[in-house]
Structure formats: structure tokens, C-alpha cells
Amino acid sequence: MKIYFYWIIILSCISIQAQNKKEIECEKFHTGKFKLIVKDFDTTFLIERDAKYQIEKNLKTGEITKGKIAWINDCTYTIHYLESDDEIVKNTDHTNDLKIEIIESKNNLYKFRATKKGVDLVYIDEIEKIE
Secondary structure, eight states: OHHHHHHHHHHHHHHHHHHHSOOOOOGGGSSEEEEEEEGGGTEEEEEEEOSSEEEEEETTTOOEEEEEEEEEETTEEEEEEEEESOHHHHTSOOSSOEEEEEEEEETTEEEEEEEETTOOOOEEEEEEEOO
């Protein structure tokens, strides 16, 4: 009887750990077309990403920014901005790349955390894959 009791406890613990450890599907977000809506600035970006580059278009202003991406692992990549029509991006220090971590995924959406070494800001938002 004690053996059955212990097995039930062990299996329950394993089941709880499996439920708490959510699998994040990141590979499907490596390439494609995406939409980012920045509500605070009432701005929408259309993002096209292939294996090496990401192009971001601000649909409000028409400004385009191009960056080179490098995947660190399945859920984390860096982007080094190469050129931009956006004055803010042009005037930003590009010594350190922007680091993007996919922290959650569900269907065609993923939640990300963006950080940059030397900048005391963490930006969290969601992106929708549209193609």
C-alpha cells in the first residue's frame, strides 16, 4: 500500500512539473512576415524576416529599417541595424546589438523581451506572424 502511495506522489509531481514547464515554439518565428502594434505610440510595424535579415516598415510614417539578425538559440536572436530612414534609429548608438528573447508563444503570436547592453530599458510586447 505504501508503495502505491509513493508512486502516486511521484507521478503527480512529474505531471505538475511537465505542466509548469511550457514548451515555447520558436522555430516557426525565425522567418516570415509579422505585425507589431505599438499601442503607446499608435504605430504599426510590418516586419519581414529571412534567415539573415529583418526589414521593418513603420506603416504610419513609411520609414524603413534594415538589420542583420543572428540567432543565438531557437528562442533568442540579436539584430544589428544596418540602415534606416528613421531618425531615432539613425541617431542611436549601434555599438551593442538589440537582443530579442521569445518568452511565450501561442498559435501565431509570440511575446518577446528586447534588451540592449548599456541601456537600462526592457521592452516587452507581442508580435503576430501574418505569413
